[in-house]
Amino acid sequence: MSSVLEQRVLPGSTALWRRCAAAFRAAGFLQDARSGRRIAFTLSVFAGITLLGAFWGSVVAVAELNALYLCIALIGCAFILLDFRIGVVLLILLMPISSSRVFPHAMFGVTGLNPLNLLLVGTFGSCLLHGVSDGSLRRFAPRPLQWLYILPILVAGALGSRHVGDIAPAFFMYDQVEFHDAAGYVRDFVAKPMSLVIFALLVGAAVSKSKKPEKFLVPTLISIWVMGSMVIVFVSQSGIALGQLASDESREFLSPLGLHANDLGRLYAVAYALLLFTWAESKDTGLRLALLASMGMVVVALVLTFSRGAFLGFIVVNVLFLLWRRNAKALMFFGLLAASAALLLPGAVYDRVESGFGSGLDAISAGRIEGLWLPLLPDVLRSPIYGNGLGSILWSEAMRTGIGVTIPGVAQAHNAYLEIVLDMGIVGLIFVCAYFVHVFKGFRALSVDPVLSPNLRGFYQGAAAGLASFLVAGIAGSYLTPRPEQIFLWLAIGMMYGQRARKTGDLNASRQYAQAGAHTQSA
Numbered sequence: 355m356s357s358v359l360e361q362r363v364l365p366g367s368t369a370l371w372r373r374c375a376a377a378f379r380a381a382g383f384l385q386d387a388r389s390g391r392r393i394a395f396t397l398s399v400f401a402g403i404t405l406l407g408a409f410w411g412s413v414v415a416v417a418e419l420n421a422l423y424l425c426i427a428l429i430g431c432a433f434i435l436l437d438f439r440i441g442v443v444l445l446i447l448l449m450p451i452s453s454s455r456v457f458p459h460a461m462f463g464v465t466g467l468n469p470l471n472l473l474l475v476g477t478f479g480s481c482l483l484h485g486v487s488d489g490s491l492r493r494f495a496p497r498p499l500q501w502l503y504i505l506p507i508l509v510a511g512a513l514g515s516r517h518v519g520d521i522a523p524a525f526f527m528y529d530q531v532e533f534h535d536a537a538g539y540v541r542d543f544v545a546k547p548m549s550l551v552i553f554a555l556l557v558g559a560a561v562s563k564s565k566k567p568e569k570f571l572v573p574t575l576i577s578i579w580v581m582g583s584m585v586i587v588f589v590s591q592s593g594i595a596l597g598q599l600a601s602d603e604s605r606e607f608l609s610p611l612g613l614h615a616n617d618l619g620r621l622y623a624v625a626y627a628l629l630l631f632t633w634a635e636s637k638d639t640g641l642r643l644a645l646l647a648s649m650g651m652v653v654v655a656l657v658l659t660f661s662r663g664a665f666l667g668f669i670v671v672n673v674l675f676l677l678w679r680r681n682a683k684a685l686m687f688f689g690l691l692a693a694s695a696a697l698l699l700p701g702a703v704y705d706r707v708e709s710g711f712g713s714g715l716d717a718i719s720a721g722r723i724e725g726l727w728l729p730l731l732p733d734v735l736r737s738p739i740y741g742n743g744l745g746s747i748l749w750s751e752a753m754r755t756g757i758g759v760t761i762p763g764v765a766q767a768h769n770a771y772l773e774i775v776l777d778m779g780i781v782g783l784i785f786v787c788a789y790f791v792h793v794f795k796g797f798r799a800l801s802v803d804p805v806l807s808p809n810l811r812g813f814y815q816g817a818a819a820g821l822a823s824f825l826v827a828g829i830a831g832s833y834l835t836p837r838p839e840q841i842f843l844w845l846a847i848g849m850m851y852g853q854r855a856r857k858t859g860d861l862n863a864s865r866q867y868a869q870a871g872a873h874t875q876s877a
Contacts, residue, residue, distance in 0.1 A: 431476030438484060441477030442560040445553055446573040446845065448473065450581045450621075453838040454612035474549060474556075481559050490562065493855050495555055502789035504551065506782045507744070507835055511544035514743020514777070522753040522763075530765050531748065543744040547836035554848030561852025568809045571632070574845060578625045578648060582655040584611060585618060589658050600660040600702040602709070602720070608659065616831050617839035619664025620824060622656035624842045627671040627820035628813060631801075634679060634687075635812025657699070660706045663830040667823035674819040719830070722768050729761045734776050741779035744835070750776070770828030774835075786834050794821055796850045806853070814853075817846035 434441035451457055452470045485491030495504075515536040525531045533539050561567040588611060589599065598604055608615045626649060633645035656664055672691065676684055710717035716724045733750040736742065747753060747767055757763045767773040774783045800806060801815035820843060824832070832839065 431472065434473070434476045434480050435483075438477050438480035438556070439560040439564065441473055441480065442556050443570075443573050444473055445470075445477060445556065446570065447577055447580075449550075449553055449845075450577050450838075450841045451584070451612075454584070455610055457612070471549070474552065477556055478552060481556055484563075485559070490559070490855075493562070494559060496851055496854075498789060498792045499551070499555075499851075502785045502792065504548070506778050506785045507547065508544065510741055510744045510778045510782060511540060512743075513741070514543065514745055515539050517743055517746070517749045520749035520754070522748060522757050524753075524757045524763050525748055525765065528763065530763070539745075550836035550838075550840065550844050554844040555851070557845055557848030558851035558855060561849050562855035564852075567849065567853060567856070568807050568813075570849065571809060571813060574628070574842070575644065575648060578629070578652065578842070581618075581621065581625070582648075582651045585655045585658050586651070596700050596702040597705070599658070600706040613839060615659040616661040616663055617837070619656055619659035619661030620667060620827050620832055621839040621842065622652050622659065623664050623667035623671060623823050623827065624820035624840075626652045626656065626668060627823060628816040628842060628846065630671065630675060631816030631819060632809055632812040634675070634683065635808040635815070637808055641809070657703060660703070662707060662709070663827040663832075665707060666830075667827040670823040670826050671819045674822060678815065678819075722830070725762060726764070726768060727772060729756065730767060730772065730776060734772070737779060738775070739779045740781055741775065741777045744777050746777050747773070766831075766833070768831050770825075770832050770834045773833055777835075790821065790825065790834070793847055793850070794818055796854065797821065797846070800850060800853055805857075810853070813846070814850065817843070817850070820846070 431441075434444075448457075448470055457468075457470070481494075482491065485494055518533070518536050518539050521531065526534070531542075533542055557570070561570060564570070585608060588608065592607075594604070594607065599607060605615055608618060611618070613621070629645050629649045629652060633642055633649065636642050636645065653668075656668060672688060676688055710720065716722075729752040730747065730750060733742065733746070733752060736751075742750070745765070748765060752761050753763070767776060771783065774786055778786070797814045797818035801811050801818060803811065806814075824840070824843060828834065836844065
């Protein structure tokens with residue numbers, strides 16, 4: 355019996371043992387191979403980081419901070435390729451301060467090669483790749499934006515590029531323009547403004563792909579704080595007296611920050627509108643306190659600009675707040691605001707507001723009517739239908755013959771509507787105004803949309819008020835074409851387009867689901 359067991363059992367056990375041993379040896383070999391590959395991969399990563407560090411260290415030694423900016427921008431672009439919304443958040447944080455002189459505007463001596471543009475190009479490329487893959491690219495640029503806004507600007511830019519040689523020589527002598535050929539003109543008058551529009555479209559694409567679009571309010575709030583505190587800190591460190599800051603001789607005092615005081619004031623008026631209406635709609639106590647503190651900071655910054663156009667825009671926002679929100683909370687807020695203004699505003703503010711009153715309209719306009727607007731009317735009549743091209747004040751007959759004598763040497767008409775008629779004609783004015791009417795209606799529609807969260811409804815209502823204040827303040831300055839002081843307005847426009855794309859996508863999805871269900875039932 356034992357011999358039979360040895361013959362039958364032991365040979366089978368021996369074979370099983372051999373197979374198990376072979377399997378364990380193979381598994382061990384695979385583990386050794388995998389661990390070897392891991393070690394090789396780890397070593398290659400460390401070697402790559404070491405080589406990259408050595409390379410950038412040598413580049414920094416040669417190119418100094420430019421190489422550091424380039425390295426940071428390229429690392430950011432690497433993350434953006436994974437999700438372009440990361441780039442959008444960074445753009446929201448950096449776009450407002452990109453005009454300041456502390457921000458690098460050129461690297462390696464190449465104008466336009468800077469971290470912001472690299473970030474913008476990287477985010478735009480990543481967004482296009484995502485749009486091609488999921489089919490959302492066709493909704494990237496809405497048609498009203500294309501036909502009513504972008505097209506007139508491109509046509510006016512093409513028209514103006516032929517007049518670079520006609521620019522009054524004084525503008526080159528005093529470095530008021532930074533180009534000397536058609537390519538530089540297109541860069542400054544077409545490409546730079548269009549980058550703000552592209553920024554808005556990228557914000558819209560990011561919002562359309564986000565489950566909670568209200569999260570974009572956080573980087574917006576941070577950006578507002580950066581812009582507001584910049585002026586407050588600059589003025590406090592300068593030690594200048596408020597009376598001197600409010601004088602006509604100090605209107606260029608804030609220009610080292612990258613924007614004129616009037617431009618900063620209009621920017622703060624729009625930011626204040628966004629904060630005010632979001633605060634009124636929000637149900638979150640913590641957010642309301644943050645918004646209230648932000649409003650106080652923005653109001654202080656706005657006052658320090660001593661811009662009468664900004665003061666007018668601020669009044670427009672508060673009047674619209676009362677008209678659109680006829681309740682006890684609105685009346686109480688406005689009463690507290692008026693009482694605080696009466697008690698806390700320095701006398702320099704009242705002196706600035708009353709400047710020119712009692713001496714005629716020309717004095718109230720700071721000499722713009724007789725010294726600038728009336729001399730430019732003959733140039734408007736030269737081409738009243740389609741205008742003379744973007745920035746045509748530079749080669750206007752009034753500037754070429756009387757700059758510094760009969761007309762001040764300024765590069766803008768100090769009236770957004772006169773500027774548009776001068777550059778784009780009556781046709782351009784109609785197109786651009788029609789576009790902003792379209793935007794205003796879009797803001798108002800979203801402000802009463804019950805599907806949206808209270809924070810977003812308040813944000814869009816504030817955007818509508820901010821747009822209205824900007825258009826009113828445009829009587830005394832700024833442009834209707836994209837400019838840095840419009841950053842928060844274009845941010846809101848981008849969010850509006852993204853919100854509408856979300857609704858369109860949800861509607862299309864529901865239709866496809868309904869059609870699929872109908873086909874299933876019929877089958």
